[in-house]
Amino acid sequence: xxxxxxxxxxxxxxxxxxxxxxxxxxxxxxxxxxxxxxxxxxxxxxxxxxxxxxxxxxxxxxxxxxxxxxxxxxxxxxxxxxxxxxxxxxxxxxxxxxxxxxxxxxxxxxxxxxxxxxxxxxxxxxxxxxxxxxxxxxxxxxxxxxxxxxxxxxxxxxxxxxxxxxxxxxxxxxxxxxxxxxxxxxxxxxxxxxxxxxxxxxxxxxxxxxxxxxxxxxxxxxxxxxxxxxxxxxxxxxxxxxxxxxxxxxxxxxxxxxxxxxxxxxxxxxxxxxxxxxxxxxxxxxxxxxxxxxxxxxxxxxxxxxxxxxxxxxxxxxxxxxxxxxxxxxxxxxxxxxx
Numbered sequence: 001x002x003x004x005x006x007x008x009x010x011x012x013x014x015x016x017x018x019x020x021x022x023x024x025x026x027x028x029x030x031x032x033x034x035x036x037x038x039x040x041x042x043x044x045x046x047x048x049x050x051x052x053x054x055x056x057x058x059x060x061x062x063x064x065x066x067x068x069x070x071x072x073x074x075x076x077x078x079x080x081x082x083x084x085x086x087x088x089x090x091x092x093x094x095x096x097x098x099x100x101x102x103x104x105x106x107x108x109x110x111x112x113x114x115x116x117x118x119x120x121x122x123x124x125x126x127x128x129x130x131x132x133x134x135x136x137x138x139x140x141x142x143x144x145x146x147x148x149x150x151x152x153x154x155x156x157x158x159x160x161x162x163x164x165x166x167x168x169x170x171x172x173x174x175x176x177x178x179x180x181x182x183x184x185x186x187x188x189x190x191x192x193x194x195x196x197x198x199x200x201x202x203x204x205x206x207x208x209x210x211x212x213x214x215x216x217x218x219x220x221x222x223x224x225x226x227x228x229x230x231x232x233x234x235x236x237x238x239x240x241x242x243x244x245x246x247x248x249x250x251x252x253x254x255x256x257x258x259x260x261x262x263x264x265x266x267x268x269x270x271x272x273x274x275x276x277x278x279x280x281x282x283x284x285x286x287x288x289x290x291x292x293x294x295x296x297x298x299x300x301x302x303x304x305x306x307x308x309x310x311x312x313x314x315x316x317x318x319x320x321x322x323x324x325x326x327x328x329x330x331x332x333x334x335x336x337x338x339x
Contacts, residue, residue: 002338005044006037006325007078007246007309010056019317023054027062029318034066036322038073041329044106046076046309051084051124052116060093067101076106078204078246078309079186083112083121083138087145091172098176105179108204109145110186111138114273139195142185146199148172149180181239188279190224197231202242205301207282207311208273217268217282221245221301244307247299248284251292251327256320260313261286289331296336308338 008030012020020026034045045066049059056062059077066075075097080090098105112134117123121134128137148154153169185196185203189210193203205221213220225243232241250261269281285295302308310328312321333339 002305002333002336003043003074003244003307004329004333004338005042005046005074005076005307005309006033006312006321007046007048008033008056008312008314008321009048009050011315012054013315018315019320020315026056026314027065029314030056030062031065031069032318033312033314033321034073034075035069036318037325038070040322040326042073042325044074044076044307044309045070046078046106046108049077049080050113050116051081051120060097063097063105064100067097067104070101070104073104074106075101075104076184077108078184078206078244079108079110081112081121081138082109082141082145083126083134084124085109085141085145087141088148088172090145091148092174094179095172095174095176098179098182099174103176103178105176106182106184106202107179108184108186109142110188110204111135111142111192113188113208143199146180146183146201149175149183151175151177184242184244187224187228190227193224193228194231197228197237197241198235200235200237202244203228204244204246205305206246207248207284208279211270211278211280217280218299218301220280221282222304225301225304242307243305244309245301245305246309246311247282247302248286248311249292249296249328249332250284250286250324251289251331252287253289253327253331256323257286257327260316289327289335293332293335296332 010026012022012026014021020029037045047056051057063075094107128134151171153171155170157165157170183201185201187193187196187203196203252258252262266283268283271279273279285292312324
């Protein structure tokens, strides 16, 4: 059995070919797609977060709205760039969104990805400490966030408060019990996956990771997942961790599917996400259901993960993306043993 959700990048463009031509379109359609996905029996609605771009950037209002409109589906991010975040204020936002969703938030965080602007986090008022890189700063923000989620008091109360205080040091409110166990780290390398395991975070692994061995993407990603699980066991955590992978997967079941995605099989690609980091980008899948099933059976990383996030082409509109999700749930998931 496997949890299956969607992952939306939340693009919009004023192009007449797009069904999402404004930020309002993307936000409202994201809510509608989450509702539709829940009705279809999907397990998760996840959203990317990018700053300085025509994409989703402020996740918590959207997560809260989705939480208010749904009742069962998991709601998450993949991922929030922690270089931009005030971890204390984020505790309050995340706690409120999780309470509105009644404990369904699955919050993916990370050190970030290539940006639209140079050092965008500086515009948000953050800069690495002495001897730190921006990645170090992102991980430091994440550690503060995780520590605050424990709910321990740390702030000295005013002796003459406006409202009565509980005894002792004060914590941030609202705090949602159980959210600490529903934090995921988006790892781009084996080393950061191991680091996430030691801190007790679940693992999100996308279609991009550091090219560490020259092998096919799914083989490297499967090795990353196994390294993560070994580190989790070594750390002595008592609960079972969760692992998600994301994929572009399209079952070609009608003429629309073939027109959009029937132009041949994709392959892994190699590139550089910065001047130092050689990366491998995982292939997508698009084929008739029978052929698609056979292709997916060879993907080692999908087999290793307990959660699969389907990246959806959000600019094609809610109806078509609901069709994409339904096609996988109906024509592929049962044959793969995911349902």
